Amino acid sequence: MFVxxxxxxxxxxxxxxxxxxxxxxxxxxxxxxxxxxxxxEGEDLAALEMKVCGVLEAGNxxxxxxxxxxxxxxxxxxxxxDVEGAKRRxxxxxxxxxxxxxxxxxxxxxxxxxxxxxCHFLKPAQPPETRTSA
Numbered sequence: 494m495f496v497x498x499x500x501x502x503x504x505x506x507x508x509x510x511x512x513x514x515x516x517x518x519x520x521x522x523x524x525x526x527x528x529x530x531x532x533x534e535g536e537d538l539a540a541l542e543m544k545v546c547g548v549l550e551a552g553n554x555x556x557x558x559x560x561x562x563x564x565x566x567x568x569x570x571x572x573x574x575d576v577e578g579a580k581r582r583x584x585x586x587x588x589x590x591x592x593x594x595x596x597x598x599x600x601x602x603x604x605x606x607x608x609x610x611x612c613h614f615l616k617p618a619q620p621p622e623t624r625t626s627a
Contacts, residue, residue, distance in 0.1 A: 515599050517587075576599055
């Protein structure tokens with residue numbers, strides 16, 4: 494499993510007005526045996542991510558907090574303050590012919606439980622201790 498997390502929200506989460514989670518689950522076209530994308534497909538997924546984030550984050554209506562790749566899937570996880578807008582915008586982006594099969598799930602998550610769980614398990618790297626000589 495490969496997880497990218499927006500650490501900027503560690504101290505802010507949960508943000509009360511962003512009380513719904515949006516999960517866009519994209520099935521990889523041709524995953525490697527380990528379930529991860531090839532370098533070429535990785536570039537396509539990066540382009541899709543830029544497109545999806547650009548559309549959903551417009552007007553600060555949604556914020557992307559996690560991207561998880563595992564077992565032939567890439568999940569884009571957002572929190573939104575505009576459920577209907579997020580649904581409409583996602584459907585519009587995915588209808589343009591991305592070449593991917595994707596599923597959309599939106600549900601309440603006022604406490605940002607998924608994000609909080611990732612924060613708990615994925616602690617940021619600590620700087621190495623510095624030693625001083627006397």
